[in-house]
Amino acid sequence: MATVTLKGVRKKYGRVEVIPPIDLEVPSGEFIALVGPSGSGKSTLLRIIAGLEEIDAGRIFVDGKDVTQTEPSDRDMAMVFQSYALYPHMTVAENMIFALRMRGTDPTEIARRLEAALKMLGMSEYANRRPGQLSGGQRQRVAMGRAIVRQPQVFLFDEPLSNLDAKLRAATRLELRALHDQLGATSVFVTHDQIEAMTMADRIVLLDGGRIQQIGTPREIYREPQNRFVASFIGSPEINMLRGMLASAAGRLTFEGLPLSESLQAAAGREVDLGIRPEHIRVWPDAAPDRWPFEVDAVEFTGHDAFLVGKTPAGRVTLRIDPDNDRGLADSVVAGQQLHVQLQERHILLFNPDTGVRITNG
Amino acid sequence: MTLRRTSGRVAANVLVWGYAGIILLPTLWVLSNAFKYKIDIITGATLSPVTWSNFEQLLFSRQSQFLWNLLNSAFVAVSSTAIVIVIATMAAFTLGRLRVPGWVRWPILGWALLFQMLPTLTFVGSWYVMWSAIGLHGTYVSVILTHVVHNLPMGLFLMLSFMFALPHEIFQAARMDGCSNSQMFWRVAFPLVRGGMIAATALIFIFSWSDFAIALTLTSPATMTAPVAIATFAQEYDIRYGEMAAGTLLSIVPALILILVGQRFIVRGLLAGAVK
Numbered sequence: 032m033a034t035v036t037l038k039g040v041r042k043k044y045g046r047v048e049v050i051p052p053i054d055l056e057v058p059s060g061e062f063i064a065l066v067g068p069s070g071s072g073k074s075t076l077l078r079i080i081a082g083l084e085e086i087d088a089g090r091i092f093v094d095g096k097d098v099t100q101t102e103p104s105d106r107d108m109a110m111v112f113q114s115y116a117l118y119p120h121m122t123v124a125e126n127m128i129f130a131l132r133m134r135g136t137d138p139t140e141i142a143r144r145l146e147a148a149l150k151m152l153g154m155s156e157y158a159n160r161r162p163g164q165l166s167g168g169q170r171q172r173v174a175m176g177r178a179i180v181r182q183p184q185v186f187l188f189d190e191p192l193s194n195l196d197a198k199l200r201a202a203t204r205l206e207l208r209a210l211h212d213q214l215g216a217t218s219v220f221v222t223h224d225q226i227e228a229m230t231m232a233d234r235i236v237l238l239d240g241g242r243i244q245q246i247g248t249p250r251e252i253y254r255e256p257q258n259r260f261v262a263s264f265i266g267s268p269e270i271n272m273l274r275g276m277l278a279s280a281a282g283r284l285t286f287e288g289l290p291l292s293e294s295l296q297a298a299a300g301r302e303v304d305l306g307i308r309p310e311h312i313r314v315w316p317d318a319a320p321d322r323w324p325f326e327v328d329a330v331e332f333t334g335h336d337a338f339l340v341g342k343t344p345a346g347r348v349t350l351r352i353d354p355d356n357d358r359g360l361a362d363s364v365v366a367g368q369q370l371h372v373q374l375q376e377r378h379i380l381l382f383n384p385d386t387g388v389r390i391t392n393g
Numbered sequence: 394m395t396l397r398r399t400s401g402r403v404a405a406n407v408l409v410w411g412y413a414g415i416i417l418l419p420t421l422w423v424l425s426n427a428f429k430y431k432i433d434i435i436t437g438a439t440l441s442p443v444t445w446s447n448f449e450q451l452l453f454s455r456q457s458q459f460l461w462n463l464l465n466s467a468f469v470a471v472s473s474t475a476i477v478i479v480i481a482t483m484a485a486f487t488l489g490r491l492r493v494p495g496w497v498r499w500p501i502l503g504w505a506l507l508f509q510m511l512p513t514l515t516f517v518g519s520w521y522v523m524w525s526a527i528g529l530h531g532t533y534v535s536v537i538l539t540h541v542v543h544n545l546p547m548g549l550f551l552m553l554s555f556m557f558a559l560p561h562e563i564f565q566a567a568r569m570d571g572c573s574n575s576q577m578f579w580r581v582a583f584p585l586v587r588g589g590m591i592a593a594t595a596l597i598f599i600f601s602w603s604d605f606a607i608a609l610t611l612t613s614p615a616t617m618t619a620p621v622a623i624a625t626f627a628q629e630y631d632i633r634y635g636e637m638a639a640g641t642l643l644s645i646v647p648a649l650i651l652i653l654v655g656q657r658f659i660v661r662g663l664l665a666g667a668v669k
Binding site for chain 2: 078081083102103104105108109110112113114116117118119120129130133134177
């Protein structure tokens with residue numbers, strides 16, 4: 032268990048600044064996910080914490096101890112690589128105990144830890160196989176085992192699930208989180224998959240262009256995004272972003288002809304980006320003053336959900352309907368049909384169209 | 394299968410077999426000469442009585458030292474190849490996998506490439522003068538070291554390609570596991586490029602074994618290698634075709650064995666399962 036602290040950490044490749052000065056604190060025992068699109072610097076940041084990348088400025092602390100100049104192996108961290116990076120010429124057992132051997136750990140202690148880790152991962156019968164003789168999921172377990180036997184203070188995961196098929200990934204997600212809870216170590220997990228981040232992490236650090244866009248619990252990030260990038264990145268299908276005037280006439284607030292309540296008064300009289308998630312739009316067969324006409328372009332049926340994509344006066348939107356609860360709409364709706372939609376006002380998010388920063392009432 | 398694909402395949406086959414023919418037919422002709430009497434060789438007879446006399450002359454005649462020449466060849470090729478492979482593997486690891494500043498890495502690789510491009514014959518004169526000046530001309534040391542210098546660029550590039558084929562993350566994992574640079578080499582890189590080293594060894598050995606220009610310039614009768622010895626059968630008044638052919642046949646054998654052994658070692662087989 033250890034707290035990892037980054038203070039003013041900065042990284043450049045030549046003239047390109049990939050990580051502008053960044054501050055981050057990962058409290059002891061927390062499972063934190065670094066999320067962002069490719070090129071956002073999340074893997075670089077992880078490798079900086081590991082000590083595999085040198086930094087141009089700033090300091091890194093583990094439990095208050097400055098480890099900026101410490102060798103990767105002396106930081107008491109273990110890393111699971113995206114490609115697993117197993118040693119192909121060693122058996123599963125040799126792979127797992129390599130670090131302990133290098134450290135000169137007592138052989139009986141090595142044997143004890145190896146046995147415990149193999150058992151924990153259900154890999155006991157594969158101890159003498161080579162990585163080449165294992166399936167992708169088994170190799171992933173070996174990579175995990177290699178980290179576990181070291182009993183590190185900090186686990187670093189670099190997209191460890193991205194090479195698994197969808198089914199195995201979902202199962203491994205749960206296992207990995209359970210493992211974290213069981214070991215109680217601090218974990219930093221890099222992923223570009225928002226579902227992984229949302230389901231596993233205590234807190235999410237959302238990165239773009241090396242900058243932290245928001246840090247928060249999955250719920251905060253989803254419900255209270257601080258800017259347009261965060262709102263768009265998290266959520267699938269993506270949040271609907273509609274640009275238009277929030278007009279105020281005769282004490283009534285409207286957005287592209289749609290009356291809105293006073294709660295959005297703060298942004299009255301200016302152009303805004305209005306964000307609304309697909310599940311917060313209700314669809315009706317009949318017109319009403321607080322509804323937009325909606326022409327269906329496409330219907331996407333995924334089993335537990337159905338999504339309608341279509342046009343409103345303010346732009347194109349995607350909305351979700353619940354097939355179990357929609358009065359048969361999901362089965363009857365066809366492309367080209369005319370419907371009406373209503374936005375659930377309390378879920379509307381407004382953003383400054385120039386800066387992308389969220390506009391709040393407070 | 395479309396007509397276009399069929400004709401493409403026929404053309405490819407003709408090309409490959411044609412190329413094989415250009416190489417194999419003269420070789421076969423030379424090798425067949427090893428079993429012919431001189432008169433049959435000179436008259437160009439295709440079918441002729443078989444004789445072992447060329448081999449007897451070559452190996453057991455008082456005038457011929459061919460067995461000794463073969464031993465010289467073996468000694469020079471084995472020593473120089475061993476030195477090249479050791480240096481090339483370590484250098485490839487250092488240049489390819491460790492943090493070496495660009496101003497060190499690129500001049501070395503650039504010079505190696507340039508050196509590889511220039512014909513050997515441009516250097517032999519200088520080498521002759523240098524070795525003579527320090528009194529080492531005609532010794533094993535001079536031939537072996539010159540072969541090392543000559544073949545090192547090739548060895549370096551071969552080993553670099555094998556070293557680059559190893560995934561970067563393996564070395565990062567090794568660093569996380571607490572390996573120093575030398576441990577990273579011996580425990581991770583070396584076992585994984587062993588297949589590549591064998592392939593490179595086979596190639597470098599063949600280059601050294603078949604070298605003519607350097608050996609001709611730097612050897613004395615005592616250190617003469619097989620290719621030079623074969624050339625001495627062509628004299629002013631007498632060209633001993635039969636012995637030349639027999640000598641060629643004998644000197645091909647070690648190279649052939651090495652190719653057959655080295656072929657099996659392809660680094661990918663060993664690497665399966667490293668990543669993904």
